[in-house]
Amino acid sequence: MNKKLYIKTYGCQMNFYDSDRMEDSLKPMGFTLSDKVSDSDLVILNTCHIREKAAEKVYSELGRIRKEKAKRRKEGKNMIIAVAGCVAQAEGKEIIKRAPFVDIVIGPQSITRLPQLIANATDGKKGMVDLDFSPEEKFDELPEESRPQGLSSLLTIQEGCDKFCTFCVVPYTRGVEFSRPVPELYREAARLVSHGAKELFLLGQNVNAYHGKGPDGEAWGLGQLIRHIAAINGLERIRYTTSHPRDMDDDLINAHGEVEKLMPFMHLPVQSGSDKILKEMNRNHTADFYRGIIDKVRTARPDIQFSSDFIVGFPGETDEDFKETMKLVSDIGYAQAYSFKYSARPGTPAANREYLVPEKIKDERLIELQNLISKQQEEFNKKCIGLTMPVLFDRKGKYEGQIIGRSPYMQSVHVMDGHELFGKIAEVTMTEAFANSLSAIVQTQDEKISAATGR
Numbered sequence: 001m002n003k004k005l006y007i008k009t010y011g012c013q014m015n016f017y018d019s020d021r022m023e024d025s026l027k028p029m030g031f032t033l034s035d036k037v038s039d040s041d042l043v044i045l046n047t048c049h050i051r052e053k054a055a056e057k058v059y060s061e062l063g064r065i066r067k068e069k070a071k072r073r074k075e076g077k078n079m080i081i082a083v084a085g086c087v088a089q090a091e092g093k094e095i096i097k098r099a100p101f102v103d104i105v106i107g108p109q110s111i112t113r114l115p116q117l118i119a120n121a122t123d124g125k126k127g128m129v130d131l132d133f134s135p136e137e138k139f140d141e142l143p144e145e146s147r148p149q150g151l152s153s154l155l156t157i158q159e160g161c162d163k164f165c166t167f168c169v170v171p172y173t174r175g176v177e178f179s180r181p182v183p184e185l186y187r188e189a190a191r192l193v194s195h196g197a198k199e200l201f202l203l204g205q206n207v208n209a210y211h212g213k214g215p216d217g218e219a220w221g222l223g224q225l226i227r228h229i230a231a232i233n234g235l236e237r238i239r240y241t242t243s244h245p246r247d248m249d250d251d252l253i254n255a256h257g258e259v260e261k262l263m264p265f266m267h268l269p270v271q272s273g274s275d276k277i278l279k280e281m282n283r284n285h286t287a288d289f290y291r292g293i294i295d296k297v298r299t300a301r302p303d304i305q306f307s308s309d310f311i312v313g314f315p316g317e318t319d320e321d322f323k324e325t326m327k328l329v330s331d332i333g334y335a336q337a338y339s340f341k342y343s344a345r346p347g348t349p350a351a352n353r354e355y356l357v358p359e360k361i362k363d364e365r366l367i368e369l370q371n372l373i374s375k376q377q378e379e380f381n382k383k384c385i386g387l388t389m390p391v392l393f394d395r396k397g398k399y400e401g402q403i404i405g406r407s408p409y410m411q412s413v414h415v416m417d418g419h420e421l422f423g424k425i426a427e428v429t430m431t432e433a434f435a436n437s438l439s440a441i442v443q444t445q446d447e448k449i450s451a452a453t454g455r
């Protein structure tokens with residue numbers, strides 16, 4: 001019997017990877033994807049616990065789903081509701097207590113057992129909670145990717161984190177660092193490429209801490225893995241996220257200058273430019289250490305661009321601390337960056353800190369920081385006008401005839417009347433810059449010859 005599955009995914013790319021794998025594991029049970037809650041036999045919320053009030057947003061969404069479940073019950077139809085991901089791991093039985101109509105609560109490392117839990121729910125069992133930690137078992141038991149992800153595909157290579165930053169829930173919801181073996185990753189990467197992927201995103205909560213077992217029996221770092229995967233025919237682009245400054249070793253830095261397929265763009269979160277605040281965050285590096293890493297990567301790959309994450313208003317942050325963050329941003333010059341106000345995550349060490357920064361001051365600092373980041377991003381985009389770049393076109397735009405792609409620097413690039421470029425990496429010339437995107441045109445063959453000859 002054909003059954004409908006609705007999945008709503010929150011947060012990071014790793015959650016999207018997990019959602020794809022849950023879908024794969026449920027296909028043998030007859031589930032196919034639906035874009036509507038109302039006609040679905042199974043609804044999964046794959047949740048994220050990073051952002052402010054994440055749990056409350058999930059409960060709010062569950063309230064809406066409850067109404068749809070009640071409607072289906074009146075029609076004689078069943079609906080199984082499952083909460084997965086990091087809110088599930090953090091909240092556990094509290095979800096069943098607050099939302100007793102939820103049938104399954106399952107953590108990120110337990111998703112291999114989802115089919116059995118759904119079978120149990122179909123038989124009438126309610127309120128099941130599975131939060132066991134076993135990342136090795138998770139990847140051993142998940143089915144092989146059964147459908148193409150698309151031109152740009154996600155590949156989780158590492159899970160968990162051992163850093164225990166005082167603001168972060170990841171070590172508590174995803175566990176300690178675990179790296180998948182190299183041969184397993186190579187096979188999955190090759191399979192994704194055979195299904196049409198031209199670009200791979202290597203994912204991990206702390207991806208550059210990767211230390212998976214190589215075919216030689218030794219632990220390989222991320223640089224070695226990238227070189228290995230780059231040899232796959234048909235793969236044209238490699239990216240990775242998210243990194244920690246302490247794990248940027250020389251081999252990985254050198255890979256940026258040696259592996260052509262590794263894109264010249266790096267997301268390297270720093271969180272603050274103040275050494276005092278970095279210490280309070282348990283980042284175990286200084287602002288100058290971070291600057292040194294940036295300098296080393298730029299030496300290896302001069303055209304590389306950076307993005308980062310920043311938290312403003314961490315407990316105890318003074319005006320002087322914030323000025324040091326602004327100075328760091330000015331010193332580095334980012335192509336893009338993400339910034340947020342500090343909000344306490346239950347269970348993390350920083351949640352009980354004193355010397356809280358008033359919301360009004362946090363708001364003011366965030367606006368000032370975002371204005372600087374936006375200015376830098378727009379300036380970088382403007383510098384690209386007139387340049388010809390290879391762009392991977394993988395989406396339709398909101399206007400008739402428009403297609404959208406991604407530059408090597410993660411910029412959104414749109415072209416009109418370029419249908420023949422869809423699904424390809426094509427050289428296009430940037431003509432106009434905006435705050436968050438670029439417009440481009442396709443060069444004609446005559447224009448290419450003229451540019452090459454100078455006539």
